[in-house]
Amino acid sequence: MSATLPAGLAVTARVPASTANLGPGFDSLGMALGLYDEIEVRTTDSGLTIRVEGEGADDVPWGPSHLVVRAIERGLESAGVWADGLDVVCRNVIPHARGLGSSASAVVGGLAAGCALAAKLDPALATPVDQLVQLASEFEGHPDNAAASVLGGIVVSWTEADTELAADAGREVAPEAKYHGRVYRAVRLEAHPALRPVVLIPEERSSTAHTRGLLPDVVPHGDAAFNVSRAALAVVALTQRPDLLLPATADRLHQPQRAPALPLTTAWITRLRAAGIAATVSGAGPTILALSTSEFPAELRELAASDGLRVVEPGIAEGVRVD
DSSP states (O other): OOEEEOTTOEEEEEEEEEEEOTTTOTTTEEEEEEEEEEEEEEEESSEEEEEEEETTTTTSOOSTTSHHHHHHHHHHHHHTEEESEEEEEEEEOSOTTSSSOHHHHHHHHHHHHHHHHHHHHOGGGOOOHHHHHHHHHHHHSSSHHHHHHHHBSEEEEEEEEHHHHTOSTTOOOOGGGGGSSEEEEEEEEOOOTTOEEEEEEOSSOOOHHHHHHTSOSOOOHHHHHHHHHHHHHHHHHHHTOGGGHHHHTOOSSSHHHHGGGOHHHHHHHHHHHHTTOEEEEOTTSSSEEEEESSOOOHHHHHHHHHTTOEEEOOOBOBOOEEO
16 A cells, blocks of 8 residues: 655756767667756645646646656656645756657656655655666657666667566566566766767757658668667767767668658758768757767857757756755
8 A cells, every 4th residue: 555645745856858869879879968857846735736837838738647747646656655735846948849858858857756755755765766767768668868867978778578588498587577568778878078969959849759650660781780880889989989979970760761851950960960060860850969079160050040040058967866
């Protein structure tokens, strides 16, 4: 039976944005970016109140169906506790539907807040980081953005089926098999200290479901081999050899297929790469991610502004923090 939290417990979660794929690492590579949403949660005697400030304030539901609320409740449930009432305040900075992991950040922030409330009742209920990655990825269906917002830095993530975990003859079923489906895992990499991410954010929005729907079910063997080599090289470039960023961020699996739906994004990736700057689609777009070790050129910044792009240098962030 769940324990009920007393009224008056309060936590604040600060969660970073994220960028996924980093070129060739489709659904596997991610990076936390220094744009932050803040979620304040307080337990009350009854009911639910939610306020949203900033991004998405006018176009997200202010009730039980709000993604942050659902994530808070899932965090409480996972710890075996409940709250009779919640007061939630979301202060959003991360742009919505731009390929910067806003939904993953909402989920991670809500889960972290819910789990932290449980830990206030009993420190033994604290949620391990790998469990937070699992819970957040279950919402998302893939772990790249969620793991980046949890762990910070650069992440390599992957997915296993429960059947894979106990595939060896005579092996006991691993504890992870309780997830009854997919197990999500991730490891953090430390970025090269000179690495400087820049994001060029358009006004227009993009639907992840739509752009994902543009991807074929089958890809040529040559394209698969190309991306395997570039994804492996990306790990080296991002952590040790940033001089290899340009070839390491090349992709054949998703960016060419999405290009017709993202004309401005595609044009700017082409322009930046021609200038020697490693540029990719950030997640499903339309934001452009540029990676380099030098200052973003002033002339390109001005040209981007004339095209309606907001140029932000967010830095590489640490993972979610709860106070």
